[in-house]
Amino acid sequence: MENIKIFFQILVIFSLAPILPGIINRVKAKFAGRQGRSIFQLYFDLYKLINRGMVYPKVSGIIFKMAAPSVLAFTAASAVIMPFGGQSGLLSFSGDFLLIAYFLAFSRFLLILSAMDTSSAFEGMGASREAQFAVFAEPVFFMSMLTLSRITGETSVYGIFSKLSPDLWIQNAPVLSLITGSLFILLLCESSRVPFDDPDTHLELTMIHEVMILDNSGTDLAFMLYASYLKFWIYASFVSAIILPRHSDFFFSDSFIYMSGLFFTSVAAGVTESIMARVRLLRVPQFLLAAFSISVMAFVFQAVKG
């Protein structure tokens, strides 16, 4: 039974990941007073892209050719470590969130290198910004995980998620809400959404994530896009597990709660995108430092409490 559950949850993660950005798009359309695309539109896009041929820049080398499958592999491997609902992930051990963070860091490393491999000035610019944002984003994640680990006394994602409960919220409401805030900002940054980056922009000079995959085409582009959807799923899971802790030990209701948490997170991201403009690039480090300060504040509150 356990094996079936794990198989089922991996299937759900991989098949439902593109829905979340679809929801965001829909929310943005509603805010702008448009009908908007179907939330399944991204599936069609992926299907269209995956069946197309690829064009490689002449100057690029092996790193560019290997980047797309490896970036997707790193993201997928971190996705299966993530727990699902009340269920542990395929691999769960103490300190597994470090591996998630570092797998994603490696995929970023490869993405940067593949962008630089095209020797395009646009892509170099995007890669440089991506590297810069990561410098400020990484401490936010670790600080939040430190605080969560201290509250729950656990050192694995599954352990932390299973210890989060409404009771814990009652005891530690300020700390948990601060962490939710900082993780939400982190989610927006890591999945390149407004206010950090605009996935819908059409000017190369202002893109960040989109410009790094500018020369990817066909199957490679589909892989890259799918990897970014999975990445959104992973970070949204952290937020969702905190705002809607599981209640029962019943698999289906837990999964339902978890999925609705993801749904709310995506809606919140969509609303943020609709009501906010992009911040200036020079302001992004300040924004992330604010998130970091919030997470430090959460830790201090927790430490003072005992």
Next chain:
Amino acid sequence: MIIILLVCVLFLSFSFLNLFLSSYSNINKINSFFSFLLSAAGLFACAAGLISQGSFLPFKSQFINNYFYFDYLSHFFLLIFYISLSAVSLYSAGYLKKTEGKKSLNFFWFNFYLLAFSMQAALISKNSVLFILFWELMAFSSFFLVMTDFHKKEVRKAGFIYMCANGAGALILIAAFSLYSDSYYNFSVSSYPSAVFFMTLIGFGLKAGFIPLHIWLPEAHPAAPGNISALMSGMMIKMGIYGILRTLSLLSPWKESWGWTILILGSLSAVLGIIFSLGQKELKKFLAYSSVENIGIILIALGLAILLNCNGYYELSVIALFASLFHIFNHSIFKNLLFMSAGAIAQSASTLIFEELGGLSKKMPYTAFLFFIGASAASGLPLFNGFAGEFLIYYVSFSSIGFKSGTFSVFAVLSVSLTGALALASFAKIFSALFHGGLKNENHSDIKDPSLYMLLPMGFLAFMSLLAGLIPYLPFKLLFSSFNFAFTQSSQWISVSKYLLMTTCSYCALIMFFLAFYYMRKRISKENETKEGITWDCGYGTSLPSAKYSAASFSQPITEFFSFDGQRSRSYPKILEYFPKSAFYSGNTRAVFYELFYAPAAKKIKKAASRLSFIQSGQLRFYILYIFLTLAALLIWKI
């Protein structure tokens, strides 16, 4: 143990033999071959000692008992030393080929053997007089090796700074050793533990090169030949860490303030080291700063070990110590590899300045591949060995965050994670600057991969890096199970083993995913056309190698954020016309500590010292008078 002593003696004798040999053409190959054989023998002896737990227990002979150590710590460092040395020896055969016939290499090899001998001897000496003797011999021989290209002005400047650092370190160490309370000069418990600790920290720190004592590293590494900078970064700076660990092993109980000092110094050098490295324009200087960063990570783990020990968490404290030792092992492997690759590039392209290089991956594919492994390991990314040590630091920090006094682990986690993100940015920058894009220099059209003599040791190190990264449990067990047999039964050991094995499981999942996606793409792309096109540049259509996003512009946002006024100097013309004809940009990042602190301080000291120069009259009778006065003063003091 006998083998190690024998290897030591052979190194010394070969060193002097070199002075008497006539310099004929094969001297290089013979020397590097002998050095390789000897270090391989030492490596096997050491590995056997570490695996067959306890063969390094007290030896029967009185002589060895009184003058030499053959304990765990010595064995561990000797093992790393032999790995470094065997790789460097083989590499030297290829690297020095260019200089063959141009100038005599006898003196070089004399110093090389002497350096090898003195490092081993310092690692096993138990007697503080012997130790300082070998320590100084090490400084002396490495100074001459750094000065190999003494006809260049910057090399002479680097050599001078290096000598000053060595001299200052040795003076403080002698003062510290004099505080040991043992009339036989053996290292033993002192009655002033804190004074001894802080003095040895400075003295050994000048060798280890953590901030703010790092100034000689970014000068001496670029000045030295490639094989020597590999050996210096792979092993010599670890000698400083060895000294600190040896001192700590003698001074128990430890104090909490020591732990905090080491932790803060470690965080400072890790973060500042990598930030400084981002502003560098030359590969070896960059790698030197990256060494400063890694020494910082090693110290962070050591600081955690001391703090945990002081708070009574002994088992976790041992794991933190392992983390520190593990990172020493890992760093020595990947930094050797990186410096060797830098040497290979320097030899064929004859420059290491980023903006003059580019597109090397097509000319030097093997070097590019090996450098990629080294760079990924140095950025602390999973699958490679640089991650394993940092992973243990995280393990210890997250295990101790729940403790009441566990707030120190916040420092460790934050500085290691920030360092990781910065290292990722900086290694991505240098990799793409060196290997991506087109060739920037026309003279570079005939460069190629180095000879097999150089590729083989590099490949060996890359293999070790990958193996230790994929299965971190393997080196962990081999290196640390002989630390203390009882400890391998403890609960912490078991949970760390499980933790390391689980990372290997995750890597398996990752590799399976990669293969699945790779073959999926291959199958799909069979049906479709795969073409080559030009890079998208808004339809302009002519990609110039010089239009590549340069290394300096890549790191500009980060360096700009972390720099302060006066640290960076820039010059560019003011554009007044609508169609400016030419433009240029030049930026320079200053070595903050050297230019803002050490150089002015040295100037002031020189000025003050010149006031006292009347003492040095140059006449012998005055010097005899000084000796007489000193003796008289001592006599009066004793009465």
